[in-house]
Amino acid sequence: DAGVIQSPRHEVTEMGQEVTLRCKPISGHNSLFWYRQTMMRGLELLIYFNNNVPIDDSGMPEDRFSAKMPNASFSTLKIQPSEPRDSAVYFCASINTGMPAQPQHFGDGTRLSIL
Amino acid sequence: QKEVEQNSGPLSVPEGAIASLNCTYSDRGSQSFFWYRQYSGKSPELIMSIYSNGDKEDGRFTAQLNKASQYVSLLIRDSQPSDSATYLCAVRRGSARQLTFGSGTQLTVLP
Numbered sequence: 001d002a003g004v005i006q007s008p009r010h011e012v013t014e015m016g017q018e019v020t021l022r023c024k025p026i027s028g029h030n031s032l033f034w035y036r037q038t039m040m041r042g043l044e045l046l047i048y049f050n051n052n053v054p055i056d057d058s059g060m061p062e063d064r065f066s067a068k069m070p071n072a073s074f075s076t077l078k079i080q081p082s083e084p085r086d087s088a089v090y091f092c093a094s095i096n097t098g099m100p101a102q103p104q105h106f107g108d109g110t111r112l113s114i115l
Numbered sequence: 116q117k118e119v120e121q122n123s124g125p126l127s128v129p130e131g132a133i134a135s136l137n138c139t140y141s142d143r144g145s146q147s148f149f150w151y152r153q154y155s156g157k158s159p160e161l162i163m164s165i166y167s168n169g170d171k172e173d174g175r176f177t178a179q180l181n182k183a184s185q186y187v188s189l190l191i192r193d194s195q196p197s198d199s200a201t202y203l204c205a206v207r208r209g210s211a212r213q214l215t216f217g218s219g220t221q222l223t224v225l226p
Binding site for chain 2: 031033042043044045048050055056091095097103104106107108109
């Protein structure tokens with residue numbers, strides 16, 4: 001099992017640029033979650049998908065953030081335009097909701113720095 | 116009041132001692148409880164899950180749940196320096212898919 005795969009692992013870019021983070025969930029998992037982790041706010045849920053459909057995006061901080069899941073094996077989180085306060089580690093996680101006791105499996109994260 | 120609260124620490128214990136980590140939650144509809152360990156610069160990894168009142172043991176780890184008092188704890192026996200990490204408490208409501216995480220407790224085990 002390859003696990004949840006995120007790319008890139010690190011991203012450094014200048015304020016105002018568009019940033020796209022990518023996630024491939026574990027094969028067979030039907031729910032996908034995007035989290036942001038900072039020292040100040042901890043691990044926050046941004047949005048989650050079930051069967052490729054966005055279910056709860058109440059954690060998305062503002063309109064600059066958008067997320068898509070065009071198919072069961074790929075999701076993107078986009079920030080446009082990026083700001084320094086978006087600097088954080090962004091994690092993707094997935095589960096198979098057909099297995100009720102399953103925990104979420106996390107990817108290795110993308111460490112984003114906006115200059 | 117935060118939905119899931121943990122003492123941020125840092126918590127320091129000597130090697131071989133018992134480390135006790137605590138978590139309280141506000142939503143009485145919470146049904147599933149998880150402890151994740153996160154090493155610096157790494158992603159969270161699940162170490163324990165508990166769903167019913169009482170204790171659940173797995174090796175050196177014991178999770179304790181008290182739904183009436185709305186707390187869940189993690190005990191680490193015979194603590195090792197390799198246990199030094201941040202421990203995240205996570206709670207899931209009923210049949211919901213999403214987790215709510217506490218801010219984490221940083222544990223340092225001193226050799």
